[in-house]
Amino acid sequence: QQQVKQSPQSLIVQKGGISIINCAYENTAFDYFPWYQQFPGKGPALLIAIRPDVSEKKEGRFTISFNKSAKQFSLHIMDSQPGDSATYFCAATKVSGSARQLTFGSGTQLTVLP
Amino acid sequence: SAVISQKPSRDICQRGTSLTIQCQVDSQVTMMFWYRQQPGQSLTLIATANQGSEATYESGFVIDKFPISRPNLTFSTLTVSNMSPEDSSIYLCSVGSYGQNEKLFFGSGTQLSVL
Numbered sequence: 001q002q003q004v005k006q007s008p009q010s011l012i013v014q015k016g017g018i019s020i021i022n023c024a025y026e027n028t029a030f031d032y033f034p035w036y037q038q039f040p041g042k043g044p045a046l047l048i049a050i051r052p053d054v055s056e057k058k059e060g061r062f063t064i065s066f067n068k069s070a071k072q073f074s075l076h077i078m079d080s081q082p083g084d085s086a087t088y089f090c091a092a093t094k095v096s097g098s099a100r101q102l103t104f105g106s107g108t109q110l111t112v113l114p
Numbered sequence: 115s116a117v118i119s120q121k122p123s124r125d126i127c128q129r130g131t132s133l134t135i136q137c138q139v140d141s142q143v144t145m146m147f148w149y150r151q152q153p154g155q156s157l158t159l160i161a162t163a164n165q166g167s168e169a170t171y172e173s174g175f176v177i178d179k180f181p182i183s184r185p186n187l188t189f190s191t192l193t194v195s196n197m198s199p200e201d202s203s204i205y206l207c208s209v210g211s212y213g214q215n216e217k218l219f220f221g222s223g224t225q226l227s228v229l
Contacts, residue, residue: 034217043118043206043220044157089156100210102218104156 003027004092006105013112019077021108023090026071030092035064035075036104038087047088048075080112116141116209120221127197127228134193135224137207142187147218148180151204160205163190197228 006023013019023033034049050057050064050073057064063076077084090105117140127133137146148160160180161171169182183191194201204223 036218041222041225043120043208043223044218045220046217049217102159106156 003103004090004105006090006108008108009106010109011111013080013110015080015082015112015114017080017112019075019080019084019110019112021075021088021090021110022072023074023092023105024070024072025092027092027094028071029094030103031095032093032100033064033066033073034091034093035062036089036091038089038107044089077110080110082112082114085110085112116143116219118207118209118219118221120207120224122224123222124225125227127226129198129228131197132193132195133197133226134191135205135207137190137192137221139188139209143209144187145210146184146190147208147210148182148190148192149206149208149220151206151223153203157206160192194226197226199228202226202228 004023004025011019032051035047036044037047038044048059048062048064050066052068055066061078064073066073088108088110091102093100093102119138121136125133146163149157150160151157159172160175161169161182163169163182163184165184165187171177179195181193192205204225206223207221208218210218
Protein backbone atom coordinates (compact mmCIF):
# COMPACT_ATOMS: atom_id res chain seq x y z
CA GLN A 1 0.00 0.00 0.00
CA GLN A 2 1.48 3.29 -1.10
CA GLN A 3 0.80 5.74 1.68
CA VAL A 4 2.22 8.78 -0.10
CA LYS A 5 1.45 9.20 -3.78
CA GLN A 6 3.58 11.63 -5.79
CA SER A 7 3.10 13.05 -9.26
CA PRO A 8 4.29 13.64 -11.87
CA GLN A 9 7.04 11.06 -12.26
CA SER A 10 9.00 13.46 -14.42
CA LEU A 11 8.72 17.15 -15.21
CA ILE A 12 10.40 19.39 -17.76
CA VAL A 13 10.24 23.13 -17.24
CA GLN A 14 11.79 26.08 -19.03
CA LYS A 15 14.17 28.31 -17.11
CA GLY A 16 12.20 30.94 -15.24
CA GLY A 17 9.05 28.84 -15.16
CA ILE A 18 7.18 27.39 -12.22
CA SER A 19 7.67 23.74 -11.28
CA ILE A 20 4.83 22.09 -9.39
CA ILE A 21 5.02 18.65 -7.78
CA ASN A 22 2.03 17.14 -6.04
CA CYS A 23 1.66 14.61 -3.25
CA ALA A 24 -1.30 13.01 -1.54
CA TYR A 25 -1.40 10.98 1.63
CA GLU A 26 -3.88 8.64 3.22
CA ASN A 27 -2.95 8.30 6.87
CA THR A 28 -4.20 11.19 9.00
CA ALA A 29 -1.64 10.29 11.66
CA PHE A 30 1.07 11.92 9.54
CA ASP A 31 2.04 15.18 11.22
CA TYR A 32 5.11 16.47 9.40
CA PHE A 33 5.72 16.74 5.68
CA PRO A 34 9.27 17.30 4.42
CA TRP A 35 10.53 17.58 0.86
CA TYR A 36 13.91 16.22 -0.14
CA GLN A 37 16.10 17.15 -3.10
CA GLN A 38 18.51 14.60 -4.54
CA PHE A 39 21.24 15.23 -7.08
CA PRO A 40 22.83 12.33 -8.95
CA GLY A 41 25.41 10.54 -6.84
CA LYS A 42 24.29 12.26 -3.66
CA GLY A 43 22.00 11.40 -0.81
CA PRO A 44 18.72 13.26 -0.44
CA ALA A 45 18.90 16.61 1.32
CA LEU A 46 16.09 18.24 3.27
CA LEU A 47 14.74 21.15 1.25
CA ILE A 48 11.70 22.46 3.08
CA ALA A 49 9.07 21.05 5.42
CA ILE A 50 5.63 21.92 6.76
CA ARG A 51 3.33 20.95 9.59
CA PRO A 52 -0.39 20.43 8.93
CA ASP A 53 -1.44 23.38 11.06
CA VAL A 54 -0.30 25.84 8.36
CA SER A 55 -1.47 26.08 4.78
CA GLU A 56 1.67 27.45 3.22
CA LYS A 57 5.38 27.77 3.90
CA LYS A 58 7.80 29.70 1.76
CA GLU A 59 11.58 29.62 1.76
CA GLY A 60 13.15 31.62 -1.04
CA ARG A 61 11.91 30.25 -4.36
CA PHE A 62 10.44 27.13 -2.74
CA THR A 63 6.88 27.05 -1.40
CA ILE A 64 4.86 24.22 0.10
CA SER A 65 1.09 24.45 -0.16
CA PHE A 66 -0.83 22.21 2.21
CA ASN A 67 -4.50 21.21 2.06
CA LYS A 68 -5.32 19.25 5.20
CA SER A 69 -8.93 18.48 4.29
CA ALA A 70 -7.93 17.07 0.92
CA LYS A 71 -4.83 15.38 2.37
CA GLN A 72 -2.71 16.89 -0.34
CA PHE A 73 0.43 19.00 -0.43
CA SER A 74 2.55 20.38 -3.19
CA LEU A 75 5.95 21.91 -3.84
CA HIS A 76 6.19 25.00 -6.02
CA ILE A 77 9.55 26.11 -7.37
CA MET A 78 9.33 29.67 -8.64
CA ASP A 79 11.72 31.02 -11.28
CA SER A 80 13.06 27.52 -11.88
CA GLN A 81 16.77 27.33 -12.71
CA PRO A 82 18.86 24.64 -14.43
CA GLY A 83 20.57 24.09 -11.07
CA ASP A 84 17.23 22.95 -9.69
CA SER A 85 17.36 19.91 -11.97
CA ALA A 86 17.22 17.01 -9.52
CA THR A 87 14.92 14.36 -8.15
CA TYR A 88 12.43 15.58 -5.58
CA PHE A 89 10.82 13.37 -2.97
CA CYS A 90 7.90 14.31 -0.79
CA ALA A 91 7.60 12.52 2.51
CA ALA A 92 5.31 12.18 5.46
CA THR A 93 6.20 11.23 8.98
CA LYS A 94 4.36 10.09 12.06
CA VAL A 95 5.20 8.77 15.48
CA SER A 96 5.60 5.00 15.55
CA GLY A 97 6.35 3.58 18.95
CA SER A 98 9.34 5.39 20.39
CA ALA A 99 10.54 6.72 17.04
CA ARG A 100 9.22 8.36 13.91
CA GLN A 101 8.31 6.57 10.73
CA LEU A 102 9.14 8.37 7.52
CA THR A 103 7.36 7.41 4.31
CA PHE A 104 8.66 8.70 0.98
CA GLY A 105 6.80 9.39 -2.21
CA SER A 106 7.99 7.81 -5.44
CA GLY A 107 9.99 10.82 -6.59
CA THR A 108 9.81 13.37 -9.40
CA GLN A 109 12.69 13.91 -11.78
CA LEU A 110 12.76 17.62 -12.60
CA THR A 111 14.64 18.94 -15.60
CA VAL A 112 14.92 22.69 -16.07
CA LEU A 113 15.93 23.64 -19.57
CA PRO A 114 18.28 26.61 -20.05
CA SER B 115 22.73 19.32 10.69
CA ALA B 116 24.86 16.18 10.86
CA VAL B 117 27.77 15.34 8.59
CA ILE B 118 27.63 11.73 7.51
CA SER B 119 30.54 9.91 5.86
CA GLN B 120 29.76 6.68 4.08
CA LYS B 121 32.24 4.20 2.64
CA PRO B 122 32.67 2.86 0.04
CA SER B 123 30.99 5.29 -2.32
CA ARG B 124 30.59 2.57 -4.92
CA ASP B 125 31.57 -1.02 -5.50
CA ILE B 126 31.14 -3.76 -8.04
CA CYS B 127 30.80 -7.19 -6.51
CA GLN B 128 30.45 -10.75 -7.63
CA ARG B 129 27.35 -12.79 -6.97
CA GLY B 130 27.51 -14.72 -3.69
CA THR B 131 29.93 -12.39 -1.95
CA SER B 132 29.25 -9.91 0.86
CA LEU B 133 29.92 -6.20 1.21
CA THR B 134 30.11 -4.18 4.41
CA ILE B 135 29.18 -0.50 4.22
CA GLN B 136 30.42 1.87 6.89
CA CYS B 137 28.68 4.97 8.17
CA GLN B 138 30.37 7.57 10.39
CA VAL B 139 28.55 10.55 11.89
CA ASP B 140 30.23 13.68 13.26
CA SER B 141 28.03 13.74 16.37
CA GLN B 142 26.47 11.25 18.73
CA VAL B 143 23.05 10.06 17.63
CA THR B 144 20.63 7.63 19.19
CA MET B 145 19.20 6.16 16.03
CA MET B 146 20.78 5.50 12.67
CA PHE B 147 18.76 4.38 9.70
CA TRP B 148 19.68 2.33 6.66
CA TYR B 149 17.77 2.84 3.41
CA ARG B 150 17.84 1.19 0.02
CA GLN B 151 17.16 3.06 -3.20
CA GLN B 152 16.74 0.80 -6.17
CA PRO B 153 17.47 2.28 -9.62
CA GLY B 154 14.99 5.02 -10.41
CA GLN B 155 12.97 4.24 -7.29
CA SER B 156 12.15 5.86 -4.00
CA LEU B 157 13.80 5.15 -0.66
CA THR B 158 12.86 2.11 1.38
CA LEU B 159 13.81 1.75 5.02
CA ILE B 160 15.79 -1.42 5.68
CA ALA B 161 16.30 -1.13 9.42
CA THR B 162 16.80 1.15 12.37
CA ALA B 163 20.04 0.71 14.31
CA ASN B 164 20.15 1.64 17.99
CA GLN B 165 23.37 1.60 19.93
CA GLY B 166 23.58 -1.33 22.31
CA SER B 167 20.59 -3.26 20.99
CA GLU B 168 19.55 -5.34 18.02
CA ALA B 169 18.54 -3.50 14.90
CA THR B 170 14.86 -3.32 14.05
CA TYR B 171 14.13 -4.55 10.53
CA GLU B 172 11.28 -3.51 8.29
CA SER B 173 9.00 -5.96 6.58
CA GLY B 174 10.81 -7.73 3.76
CA PHE B 175 14.26 -7.33 5.25
CA VAL B 176 15.96 -9.90 7.49
CA ILE B 177 19.03 -9.89 9.68
CA ASP B 178 20.68 -12.82 7.91
CA LYS B 179 20.67 -10.89 4.64
CA PHE B 180 21.41 -7.42 6.07
CA PRO B 181 23.30 -7.75 9.36
CA ILE B 182 23.87 -4.42 11.07
CA SER B 183 26.34 -3.40 13.74
CA ARG B 184 26.11 -0.33 15.96
CA PRO B 185 29.11 -0.39 18.28
CA ASN B 186 28.85 3.24 19.42
CA LEU B 187 26.82 6.41 19.01
CA THR B 188 28.69 7.65 15.92
CA PHE B 189 29.21 4.55 13.80
CA SER B 190 27.27 1.77 12.12
CA THR B 191 27.82 -0.84 9.44
CA LEU B 192 25.42 -2.58 7.09
CA THR B 193 26.46 -5.83 5.42
CA VAL B 194 24.78 -7.03 2.26
CA SER B 195 25.26 -10.80 2.39
CA ASN B 196 25.30 -13.46 -0.30
CA MET B 197 24.64 -10.84 -2.94
CA SER B 198 22.65 -11.33 -6.11
CA PRO B 199 22.06 -8.90 -9.00
CA GLU B 200 18.74 -7.95 -7.38
CA ASP B 201 20.75 -6.33 -4.57
CA SER B 202 22.14 -3.75 -6.98
CA SER B 203 21.00 -0.49 -5.42
CA ILE B 204 22.14 2.60 -3.63
CA TYR B 205 22.40 2.02 0.12
CA LEU B 206 22.05 5.12 2.27
CA CYS B 207 22.82 5.76 5.91
CA SER B 208 20.82 8.47 7.65
CA VAL B 209 20.35 10.05 11.04
CA GLY B 210 17.55 12.15 12.46
CA SER B 211 17.57 15.59 13.95
CA TYR B 212 18.00 15.84 17.69
CA GLY B 213 14.81 15.01 19.54
CA GLN B 214 12.28 13.64 17.15
CA ASN B 215 13.99 12.22 14.07
CA GLU B 216 11.50 14.00 11.88
CA LYS B 217 14.23 15.53 9.75
CA LEU B 218 16.62 13.07 8.22
CA PHE B 219 20.16 13.75 7.08
CA PHE B 220 21.64 11.35 4.57
CA GLY B 221 25.10 10.24 3.62
CA SER B 222 26.04 10.27 -0.06
CA GLY B 223 25.23 6.61 -0.36
CA THR B 224 26.98 3.49 -1.58
CA GLN B 225 26.22 2.52 -5.15
CA LEU B 226 26.39 -1.26 -5.31
CA SER B 227 26.44 -3.23 -8.53
CA VAL B 228 26.31 -7.01 -8.35
CA LEU B 229 27.42 -8.98 -11.39
